[in-house]
Amino acid sequence: MMIESIHAVREKLRAVRGQQKIALVGTMGNLHQGHLHLVKLAKQHADYIVVSIFVNPMQFGPKEDFASYPRTLEGDLEKLSSLDVDLVFAPKMQDIYPAQLDVHTKVTVPNISDEFCGLFRPGFFTGVATVVCKLFNIIQPNIVIFGEKDFQQLHIIRQLVQDLCFPIQIISSPIIREEDGLAMSSRNQYLLPQERKIAGQIYQTLLNTGQKLMEGEVDFNNLTSQAKNILASHFKVDYFSICKREDLKEACKDDKDLIILVAAWLGRARLIDNLCVDLC
């Protein structure tokens, strides 16, 4: 069942709350297997599954792809109906943002929101944090599921939940990939056929760097420069960084729980990916 109005979704959930564990899977639609995996995970942890579909204007920069972002509601509903989702919340823009964005209350998780993707997309994580808070307040889920593909986003939402005392458990889903390793994303469809053929190089480069870390390479600067150089023949790299998984700070040679974060442009598509590396 799809509901658009905030009032109606609240009424619907009033009858469920307390009886059943409610999980929320937040999406911008144009659903692919990555999203559907989040839903399957939600079903393992909760009784009542809400999927939200909303292309959030606040997280797009003025020169970004808000207008052209793929909107495929009918197909999305079909995919979700085969998974037996209990409720799809697809609010209208004016219900989520009745006023202009620039006069709207905003939620910002400091410092980390200005790193990595935040450096290249100013205001992006404030847009994400703000809409996530709205969805949490509207749905009041017991559990939320987020994908590890957007690892920085996941990190920021964990902090937001802790800082703002939301009584919500966060579950993360591993990255779902295409056969050549490209992380699934709605933006992959911006890739031209020739670009699509080489897009898997991002994951290959992550794997190569991960392999060198496992072999004991500790010159992280050298590793990241090598990786950037390799990618630079086809991609415009925004960042490629080896970080501590715990706080996404730059990794030092004695750190064990690492994550390699990358964002790179290929044609019109900005691709992000990451790889966790455990050194023991």
Ligand code: AMP
């Ligand atoms: P989006 O619709 O792109 O805003 O993504 C909605 C949710 O799906 C976020 O929690 C993403 O991290 C997650 N997600 C998107 N793509 C993937 C993927 N390939 N694997 C796992 N999770 C994903």
